[in-house]
Amino acid sequence: MRSTNYDEMADLKELIAMLKRQREEDEKRRLEEKQEQEKRRQEDEKRRREEWDALEKRRLEEKQEEDKRKRKGGLKKRRRIKKERRSKRRSTKFKKKSALYGTKFEKKIDKKVQDLEQRIMKKATEECPGNENKIPIQDNKFYIPGHRHHKPPTFDGEVSWSTYKRQCEAAATTNGWGEQQKATELVLALQGKALQTLQNIPEEKQNDYSTVVGALELRFGSKYLSQVYQHQLKSRSQGPTETLQEFSTDIERMVRLAYPEAPAEFIKQLNVQSFIDGVKDPELQQALRLGRFKTLSEAVIYGLEFEAAKNVSRRNKVREVKVIEPANNDEEKESTHQLLKGMMALLEKLTNGDNKQASRSGRQLKCFGCGKIGHIQRNCRRR
Secondary structure, X not given: OHHHHHHHHHHHHHHHHHHHHHHHHHHHHHHHHHHHHHHHHHHHHHHHHHHHHHHHHHHHHHXXXXXXXXXXXXXXXXXXXXXXXXXXXXXHHHHHHHHHHHHHHHHHHHHHHHHHHHHHHHHHHHHOHHHOOOOOEEXXXXXXXXXXXXXXXXXXXOOOHHHHHHHHHXXXXXXXXXXXXXXXXXXXXXXXXXXXXXXXXXXXXXXXXHHHHHHHHHXXXXXXXXXXXXXXXXXXXXXXXXXXXXXXXXXXXHHHHHOOOOOHHHHHHHHHHHHHHHOOOHHHHHHHHHHOOOOHHHHHHHHHHHHHHHHHHHHOOOOOOOOOOOOOOHHHHHHHHHHHHHHHHHHHHHHHHHHHHHHHHOOOOXXXXXXXXXXXXXXXXXX
C-alpha cells in the first residue's frame, strides 16, 4: 500500500516539474517575441525618422535655392531698371539738345546734300556730255547715266533682229545712254556675220546710231521681206507630227513678220484665221470655223479639248456587228444548200490533193489537232 502511494507521489512530482518547465519555456518564448517586436519597432521608427530628416533637408535646400534665385532676379531687375532710367535720362537730354540745336543741324545737313548733288551732276556731265538733262532721281536714289548697269547681249545674226533691237533699246533707256553711247555699245555687241556689216559703214558714221541700225536692218531685218513671209503664211499648214501648240507659235511668228506694222486687232484676227486654215484635221477645222474665236489662244485651247475628246471616243468606240437573219423562202434555202455543197467539194478536193502529195513524198499525213492520220490540222473537221 505504501509503495503504491509512493509511486503516485513520484509521478505527481514529475508531472508538476514538467508543467513548470513548459511554462518557463513559454514565458521565455514570449519574452523573445516581445523583444523582437520591440527591436523591429525601433528600427521602423529610426527609418521613418531618417526619411523625415531627408525630406526636411531637401525642402530646406529648395527653399534656399528659391531665395537665391529671387535675390538674383531682384538684382537683375534693379540693374535693368537703373539702365532704363539712365537711357531715359540720356534720351531726354538729347531731345532737349536737339530741340535747341535742331535747326542748325538741319541746315548743315541740307547744305551737305546739295553739295553732294552738285558734285554728282558735274561728274556725270563730264563723263557723258550728251546727258546733261537725263539724270533721273527716284525714291531719293541718284542715278549716274555715265555708269553702265545693264549690258545688252551679243548679236551674231542668228536671232531675230527686231527682238534684239528691242533688248538693246531697253538697256539704253535703263542706262540713260545718248545716241553716241548707244551706237558704241551696239558696235561692241556685234559678232560673226553681224560684225561683217561694219565693213559697209564708213568709219566716221560708226558713231551714228541710226546709220548702224539702218545697215543692220537692211542685212538682218524682216522689213523688206514681208511679201515673202505673206506667201509662206498662205501656204503654211500643220505638219503630220506637229502639235497644235507648235503650229500656233509658228503661225504667230510668221504673221508678225508678214505684217510688222499692222494694228493689233488685225493681227489677232489673222492669227486665228491662218491657224484654222492650216489645221490638218478636217473635223477640227470645221469645229474651229463654227467657234468664232477672237484670239489665237482660245482657238488652241478649244482644239486641244477637241482632240482629247476625240481620242477618248475612239478608244471607247463599240464595234457594230451585222447579224444575218435566216432565210425564209425555199429559193434562198436552195442557194444556201448549193453553196455548202460547193464548199464541201472544194474541201474534199484540197484534202485529196494533200493526200496525193503526201503519198508521193512517202510519208503519212497526221493532224496535230486531233492526232488522227489521213489529214492535216487545217483540214480537220473538229477545229
